[in-house]
Amino acid sequence: DPVTCPSCMRASGFTAAQAPAVKTATFGAEPPLTTTGTNAGDSWTDNHKYECDVGWQSFQAGCYKLLSEKSDWNVAQKACQKMDANLVSIHTLPEMEFIIRNIKKDLDQVWIGLHDREMQMDFQWTDHTPVIFTFWHPYEPNNFRNTQEDCVSMWGPDARWDDVPCNTSLPFISYSV
Numbered sequence: 366d367p368v369t370c371p372s373c374m375r376a377s378g379f380t381a382a383q384a385p386a387v388k389t390a391t392f393g394a395e396p397p398l399t400t401t402g403t404n405a406g407d408s409w410t411d412n413h414k415y416e417c418d419v420g421w422q423s424f425q426a427g428c429y430k431l432l433s434e435k436s437d438w439n440v441a442q443k444a445c446q447k448m449d450a451n452l453v454s455i456h457t458l459p460e461m462e463f464i465i466r467n468i469k470k471d472l473d474q475v476w477i478g479l480h481d482r483e484m485q486m487d488f489q490w491t492d493h494t495p496v497i498f499t500f501w502h503p504y505e506p507n508n509f510r511n512t513q514e515d516c517v518s519m520w521g522p523d524a525r526w527d528d529v530p531c532n533t534s535l536p537f538i539s540y541s542v
């Protein structure tokens with residue numbers, strides 16, 4: 366700013382006369398514009414301790430990625446594991462809201478990491494975290510018409526959960542901590 370800078374220089378000069386030498390040197394070494402930029406960079410780094418790889422989005426301590434190539438649930442989980450991740454596990458409503466807004470967006474239906482393949486109606490996350498939160502559609506899970514619905518998707522605008530056959534082809538969300 367051509368107006369501000371000369372006044373800054375005058376302020377600097379005034380400070381030089383009044384303040385200890387060290388403080389004067391620091392102030393004079395950095396033009397106001399550079400100082401602002403450096404500070405912004407530092408605080409950005411401090412606020413983003415959990416950095417995710419390119420193409421992944423961070424929320425709290427995790428990294429999330431939508432894979433839009435439709436796969437059955439097993440292939441989807443294996444694809445996540447190849448990236449040192451799992452199908453997503455979800456533990457809070459804020460996390461659910463983040464996923465709806467930033468990951469699922471307007472997709473109709475996507476896989477998540479919940480399944481009851483080992484014992485019917487005993488749902489587990491692929492990353493072995495405890496199931497402390499669920500977001501089922503009404504009347505789900507239902508093993509619809511006694512078909513083997515052992516893998517969980519989220520669908521519709523509010524992305525509530527539904528058990529569906531594991532060989533369904535869907536996009537999926539990978540998650541790593």
Ligand SMILES: [Ca+2]
Pocket residue numbers: 481485486508513514515516528
């Ligand atoms: Ca089932």
Ligand SMILES: [Ca+2]
Pocket residue numbers: 505506507508509514527528529
């Ligand atoms: Ca179902």
